[in-house]
Amino acid sequence: MKNTELRQLIDAALEGQISEADFLRLEAELSVDPEARQEYYDRILLTQLLAAEADEKAGEQPAVTPTSRTRVALRHWRWAFAGMASVCAALLAFMVLQRPDTPLIPGQSQVAEADLGTDSEREQESSGYAIVSGQVDPIWADETSLTQGSMVPPGELHLQSGVAQFELFSGVTLVVEGEARFSILSPMEVLVTQGKVRARVPEPAQGFRVLTDAGEVVDLGTEFAVDVNADGSEVHVLDGEIDWHPRGLPAQRLEQGDATRLAGGVEVPIAANSAQFVGPEELQQRLKSRTETRISRWEATTGELARDPELIAHYQMSSSQRRLQNLAEATLEPASEGAVVAAAPAADRWGRSAQALDFSPAGSRVRVHVPGEYQNLTMVCWVKINSLDRWYNSLFLTDGHELGEPHWQIMDDGRLFFSVKKYDPPFKEGMRDKHIFYSPKFWNTSLSGRWLMLATVYDGTQKQVTHYLNGSILSREEIPDEYLVDTIHIGDASLCNWGLPSRNQPRFAIRNLNGSLDEFMLFSEPLSEQKIQELYNLGKP
Amino acid sequence: MSEPTSQSEAQFVAELTACQLPLTLYIRSLLPGDGAAGDVAQQTNAKIWEKRDEFDPGTNFKAWAFAIARYEVLNYRKQQARDARFVFSQELEQTIASEIENTDDFEERQEALRLCLQELRPRDRELLVSRYASSATLSEYAEVVGRSAGGLKVTLHRLRTALLECMKRRLSKWGTA
The missing domain is CATH 2.60.120.1440 (Jelly Rolls)
Structure with missing residues (x-):
């Protein structure tokens, strides 16, 4: 590669204006040529120097098109570049303002440590063009x-x-x-x-x-x-x-x-x-009319489901109101409406805006109350995961963790987790409070941003738990007799988060899902494989 | 906690100050063209400070700080939850880390650049510096200064290249002096 070309690529990259193909070419060049890398470092050094100069100047006269974002960014740069003395001064000021004993949220710091262990060892990769x-x-x-x-x-x-x-x-x-x-x-x-x-x-x-x-x-x-x-x-x-x-x-x-x-x-x-x-336009037209057909088909299905007496809860996350109607009409003991907390409007799986909820803002959840006792349970949701960056990524959990309460979530390694608590301590030799039914790893970053239908069936009659992804079985496991729970309680619970901080204990673990949900269904019967497959086929975008 | 001005902390501050340039250079190298690189650098400094008790004074400060910087960069990328299109390969990132960590002429290079910047015609210098005082994209900025985006891009590129050529001349003079 010629020098002039290399320099143009570097400048384009540093201006944030590089195309993907050019970025790959730049990467290839930097990977093999130490001189290219020196050129890259030098251009960044120049960028830093100019940014520092610009910052000094900003104090003297108004910059061109200043925005609050620039101002903040420039202030950040100031103390990194204004020379040794002010760096020391700033650090000292920082030390005084932020004593190290400032409490950290325990869950958060643990998560950070856990990440350091895995991510610094291997970078995530994907393959394809x-x-x-x-x-x-x-x-x-x-x-x-x-x-x-x-x-x-x-x-x-x-x-x-x-x-x-x-x-x-x-x-x-x-x-x-x-x-x-x-x-x-x-x-x-x-x-x-x-x-x-x-x-x-x-x-x-x-x-x-x-x-x-x-x-x-x-x-x-x-x-x-x-x-x-x-x-x-x-x-x-x-x-x-x-x-x-x-x-x-x-x-x-x-x-x-x-x-x-x-x-x-x-x-x-x-x-x-x-x-x-x-052509692309014609295809988009065809897709659009197809999507409309699929949406009306799912609306019809939703109407039929509402008349199913085994459907306890069905929420569609349209966020215009912060209350989600429970669409289940035929059950004797319906779940409450859902109360949206913090979650932000997002596009749903059909691409319609504000018809789903994004649970990534801190504290996000939908609060629900589910009365009754159950021997069987089926949970189904449509979810779009950005990343599994917490230890536990919540789907549906009861407040606290009392006997007979189910927890449904995703582990940071991409496995589904389902459990119903069976025992309180003290435990008998070799026993635990519950058996956890894990699926195999089903998620990795290549699924990031994709809508998925997850389902888990707790079948107390057949004594088995089955996890599903997009209508297909991920895993099926027998419920060990000693951990079989025949009266499941839910009560107060949250979608996509866990627990409430209590009085004088405002700290809480970060477990909200980094992603969006557009639909959640809870049935009091163990849905069959065919039924789950059908729900997927009718509901897929 | 001990007084912030105690001797070991003063030592720590001195180490941290001394590696500001390579540290920010490293972070910028991993996040080319990302306006938030400065924030990540600041976050890294905060994290280094927070973890200062974990640093073993007998060991390599720079390597320790770089490991934290790398983690902060990964963490930032994760928070952005963005695809990895503009992320260099792991091998290249490692090469960059070890090169920057083991090179110590960056201060000198930047000093040479600073002198060269003073040699530019005032209006050229003005143009370069103002560009960095603005968060506008190149085309937005071109509109503000009343030039075509293409023309401005070429001018800026030419000026940067001239500055780097000047820096190399200076360095070779210093080297032979």
Whole structure:
């Protein structure tokens, strides 16, 4: 890489204006070249120096377009840079203001320590070059399971029918119509062996290539499509221009409106036909009408569920009012309405704004009261997890932890946790207060921001606990006889948080879910696998 | 707790002060272009201070402080709950850590830069410095100063490059002096 190019990349990165493709190039260069790194450090040194100068100046005259954010940031910088003396002074001031015996929230500091142990040892990773950004009636071969937001696995993909849209990390949008066989080789290269593929290439991804048996398309900033089938291959330029390198024939530049057809070694120019390929807008239209259909189907299901006498609680988290109506109508002992605390409005799983609740603000929860005693229980929720950054990430927990009370939460390692307390101390030899039913790890950061349906069934009759993710069984475990609870109580409880700090004890562990919830259902019967699967199929966005 | 001005704490403050530049450089290197890097640096200083009793005076202060800085950066990223698109690979981050930790000419380089900055034409210096006094994006800023974003980007880039060339000349002079 030339020096000038490197410097431009560094400046773009430091201005916060770098594209993803360029960031990857910069990273590659910094990884191998010590001089490139020196250049990087020097440019940051310059940034720091200029920021410090700017800060000094800010005291003298108004800065250009000052905002409160800058002011705060500049103040922060001031004491780091205004020289040794003031750093000492600031530190001393800090020491006086913030004595180290300032109480910390115990749960929080523990969490921090725990994180230090794991995160500093290994960085989280994911792999892939693209995500699925939309699908209409897709049928994937070979048991490939790709849903909205899925990371696309490496290797050949076979879309038997339907339409799928991908967003490559380079910024390229790809719409693929089945039947198609293709591989995403990198953020900048796609191999198409069969089918119609339409690519929209933004400026930072110029040079994006589509490889076919017939030849190679190199994009020059545009939108184009290829149609590869047994009879031959077509390339259509829908906007901008491309370089077309047919196999065994001279390369040519094609412009908007140009198209070419190559069959049996003979190339014939034809007219470009945009209508032949589904584009991103058309796909969005199809998706929108599909979503509307799905929403009305789920609304109908909600109406049917309300008449199910086994449904004790059903909350949809529309946040316009801070009270959530319990939609369950047929049970003799319905749960109370839900009282929203702190949680903020968020988009729901269909993408409608303010129809879900974000529980990441401190103290967030929905308070509910569930009367009655139960032998069986089914909990179902639709949840979007940002990260599992607490030891315990709450879903549904009773206040405190008394005999017969259930706790449903997610561990920081991605396992579902369900328990019902059986004993108070003192315990018999080798016994504990409860048995914890863990699922295997189902969550990792690649699921961050994705809507998931979680369900757990406590079946006291069959003596088993089953955890579900998106309608499929994660694990099923027998309830040991000595831990079987046949009268479950709930009483006062919270969604997505645990417990209330009591008088004179304002400290509390941080257990609110870092994520959003848009629906919660509680049944007094153990729903069957088929029923859970059905709830997922009817409720999935 | 002992008096804040006791000898061991004065020593600690001196160590912390001495590694401000590499520490902030390290944090900025891991968070390129992130406006909150300064806040993370401040948070790191606070955390270092909070943990000062855990520091063993016989050991490498810088390495200890860098470990805390790295943790604060990870913690910040986690709080942002953002994807990892603009995060360098772990190997590169480790290389950066060990290079910055084991290099001690940053003060000198920055001093050379400071002198070079004084050599710039006043209006060029003004432009560079004002850019950092503003939190506006480049294009917003271009509008404020009445220039095209593209033109301004080129000018700023050229000025920074000139400054760094000047710094290298100075350093090589100092080296041979």
